[in-house]
Amino acid sequence: MNTYLHLAGVRRLTAPCFALATTLTFAVGLWAGCKEVGQRGPAPGVPSRTAPDIVAPPDKARPAETGPAWRPGYKRPPVIDFHGHIMPSGLGALSTVMRDNGLRHMVNLSGRSQGRGLEVSVKVKEVFTEITHFYNPAWRERSTPQFGAREAAKLDEAVRKYGFRGLKISKALGLYLTTADTSRIPVDWPELDPLWTKAGELGVPVAIHTGDPKAFWLPVNADNERYDELKSHPSWSFHGPEFPSRETLLAERNRVIARHPRTTFVCVHFGGNPEDLDAVDRLLSTYPNAMVDTAARLGEIGRHPPERVRRFFIKHKTRIVFGTDIGMSRRGLMLGSSGDDPPKMKDVKPFYDAHWRFFEGSETKIAHPTPIQGNWTIDAANLPEDVLDHLYFKNAQRLLTPRLTPATTPPP
Numbered sequence: 001m002n003t004y005l006h007l008a009g010v011r012r013l014t015a016p017c018f019a020l021a022t023t024l025t026f027a028v029g030l031w032a033g034c035k036e037v038g039q040r041g042p043a044p045g046v047p048s049r050t051a052p053d054i055v056a057p058p059d060k061a062r063p064a065e066t067g068p069a070w071r072p073g074y075k076r077p078p079v080i081d082f083h084g085h086i087m088p089s090g091l092g093a094l095s096t097v098m099r100d101n102g103l104r105h106m107v108n109l110s111g112r113s114q115g116r117g118l119e120v121s122v123k124v125k126e127v128f129t130e131i132t133h134f135y136n137p138a139w140r141e142r143s144t145p146q147f148g149a150r151e152a153a154k155l156d157e158a159v160r161k162y163g164f165r166g167l168k169i170s171k172a173l174g175l176y177l178t179t180a181d182t183s184r185i186p187v188d189w190p191e192l193d194p195l196w197t198k199a200g201e202l203g204v205p206v207a208i209h210t211g212d213p214k215a216f217w218l219p220v221n222a223d224n225e226r227y228d229e230l231k232s233h234p235s236w237s238f239h240g241p242e243f244p245s246r247e248t249l250l251a252e253r254n255r256v257i258a259r260h261p262r263t264t265f266v267c268v269h270f271g272g273n274p275e276d277l278d279a280v281d282r283l284l285s286t287y288p289n290a291m292v293d294t295a296a297r298l299g300e301i302g303r304h305p306p307e308r309v310r311r312f313f314i315k316h317k318t319r320i321v322f323g324t325d326i327g328m329s330r331r332g333l334m335l336g337s338s339g340d341d342p343p344k345m346k347d348v349k350p351f352y353d354a355h356w357r358f359f360e361g362s363e364t365k366i367a368h369p370t371p372i373q374g375n376w377t378i379d380a381a382n383l384p385e386d387v388l389d390h391l392y393f394k395n396a397q398r399l400l401t402p403r404l405t406p407a408t409t410p411p412p
């Protein structure tokens, strides 16, 4: 209760008008959705099969304003940021960030699990309706019997009872997690099969982080193009025989995707392989249940020839979701990555603007949106409006609309 009141207080202090407008939009959307299917609304504790109208389609009839400098006349639709890490301690800045950058909805991939923060996430959602949470497995219990089956049951509860809309798997799986006998747990650990199956049964996506920039597997020295970032995060270096190769990890992930064709996997950070567009093309072409997000990888995507990037986004327009990897917590902000000098609020708009300029414009030599990730520039992709609509909201809206199948066992 105290947490709830505290959050409500934060909300009132930050942006009352925006909060009211958002709440009304959400309520009207929910009412409209229920009316359409002739219902009074979902039974208590059971999510509606027709999700509330998270993002209204852009009003094409409205005259475009002058639009951004890099694309005069363009009117950006409301945007879903599919890749955020929003801690309760960082909520004070959320409304301002969303309002100032035209975000309609934020996916918090760090929703936690039962007894480890999920309950606070539920309270957050009651106040900040523009957030959707993803469930995180309780890896600490991985050595206990029936771990995978129990996690599947907990995901079921998180979705059906608490309104979570996905499962997030961090790169710890495959890189850091070990079994009781200290052997590495591979991404395709059979123990987790019930969890992947459950996500498919619930119709919620799995956002999975496997693979990282190639430089993370190279020696950490001044010749490494991510030296600044690796100096700040030594645990992100996977150079050495004790680590599996990138190729091994990505192959393990692909086997999971192949084994679970009814489950949608959003392979975050552009499939964990943004330096190799052909490989990401193969991923999306081979597995109809695979998708990617753009989070924190504009630096890599924008290094390819813009015409090639444009063709890629057009070809896979229904398979790519917009995400930034924005983080908000008591430690401050994270904008795609973080270093010794954390970003400030004044840095957030230029960060989002760099994304808009990259996807919408046709400029060359745009400054890297996250400087600690590299000192090169990127060239804009100049995407068609229909592709931008899919990237910014249509694909994410589809993913966040649950397609619940009847529970085989009653939810707890």
Ligand SMILES: [Zn+2]
Pocket: 083, 085, 109, 295, 325
């Ligand atoms: Zn992330």
